[in-house]
Amino acid sequence: MADFDSPTENPEDADPVSGWQAFMDDPSMLLFLGIASPTLLYTLWGVMEVLSVPVAGY
């Protein structure tokens, strides 16, 4: 196994991961926020505004 390890690094030397960094590394949380943000601020808000335009009478 040792032959396949990264050539220059020892796992024990890795820097500790801060709480903020751990949050940044959490794919589930990023996925939720990354989908919710544009869906609310761009799509839903934009669609609501178009829907609120009165329909022209014929």
Add this chain to the structure above:
Amino acid sequence: MATAILRNPQDFITCPDTGQNLNKPAISLAKANIFTAIVFLLAGGALGLLVALTRWPAIHILPSELFYIALTGHGAAVLLFWCHFFEVGVAYYFVTSPINARLATPKIAWFSFWLMLIGAAMATVMVLIGQATVMFSAYPPLKAHPLFYVGVILFAVGALIPMFIIIATLIKAKNERTYTGSMPLASFGILIYAIIAIFTWVMGAVIMIPTLLWSMGLIHNMDAQMYRVVFWALAHSTQQMNIVVHITIWYTLAAVLFGARPLNEKVSRMAFVLYLFALQLGSVHHLLSDPGSSFAWRTFNTSYAGYLAVLGSLIHGLTVPGGIELAQRRRGLSHGLFEWLRKAPWANPVFSGFFLSLVLFGFLGGITGVTMSNQQINMIIHNTVYVPGHFHGTVATGTTLAFFAFSYWIVPLLTRHKLAFPGLARMSTYLFGLGMGTFAVFFMAAGHLGVPRRHWDITYADASLPFQFSATVQMLVTVAEIGAVIGGTGALFYLISILGTFMGKTVEKGALPPLAEPAGVVAARLHGGTEPHIKGLEVPGSLVLCLTLLTFLIIYYFAQYKYLATIWGIR
């Protein structure tokens, strides 16, 4: 700093030249996706050349019917199929090799590849037989054959599946502890890409499914403005996916070529997070001159949120060249402001493509993207050729050039084939950068003078009400199209070189050309980490480059307002 540990060596092969551990299924999928991308670039590039030769007033090669087929085909083939096949291919590499991870569900990944391919082929055929001359945006009431929309939906679903595979691979790697510490920056960039892509392709389904039903006659009314709002959540975001991947490539190539590390990895990571929250909101800049939406929605998304994404870009714009500068200065290239840059390997297409992409993206795509996101300025360029000028600055000189550079490194690595026609490869990046840069600048200038973006013939030869643009406009458009031909030549050289590489013979250890650092170093550097002990002005050259960009942005921004005042005076 993250450290990668190989837990399942039977699933990997180790590159004898770079020392990287490559996951076998991921390599096959990466090669298939990248090869397919290149085939679509060939098709899309040829169609783009026809578009350029038609818009060139003195040549005007195609009749209007064929022009719109070529224009639609060019847009779909390069904006969708070239970029996104390539991105899926390199994403499989980035989420496996740097962290010694095994790709999750390779069979489903192959299923998604075939879904994308069938969808892309179906949409392309419908365009080429004249059943979908709706251009890239396909705004209703323009209507294509239902099979065109079916093709786009299949492609979007096929492109959505790999995003879940990417996230699953990263979670699995974390659970298997194939790396310690924080996720490497390159893999993190791809995670951000995957999340943006999920939003993007879901929005694609939201708008393309009703559009399909409308084209089949099952829905009788398609609201044009509603389509435009949701469509740009798809179409603009696909280009944001490009940006995230090409910036991930910049960081990677800086590490590969120079052993460079980000000046501060946490700040670079934060810049990617700014992209995640703010980049797609810039979609509104396509709708700034449209009716039906409030000033608050437009301005919040393009100005307030959009500037957060710009901040992310400025961070990348400093930290990528800054990392290179620091690495070069530590090698002794520390004379003056720019010795580190002058003595960079400009003859290596991996470097030249990468660095030209960085500079041209910033100056052409970035600055113009920021200014056109301002509602007042947007009015003077809306629906003119300024817009394709701008997005050729982002997608061609930014993304595509970065992909060229990365291909010259990754394809020999994945195939273990020697780079074919290295002379052509060397010329390709300069020709493409120069050509497409010229095209972007001169098209934007012509757009300022009012040249419409979607019209087949700017001489209006068959119009019932004659109109003639000035000789200046004719000259600007002509120079732009000469640029397109030069850029097309660069793309052709790239295609010859990289397709030749794919078809080459496997070489022994040590026979790959020295496009990167020697064995072992690459793998280690890809694990990320911050340059230690950065103090004061250790990267003065990069700072000067960034301040130049910022100064240019400010001058350009106010020049646009000055121009607005001259054509739309307030009395």
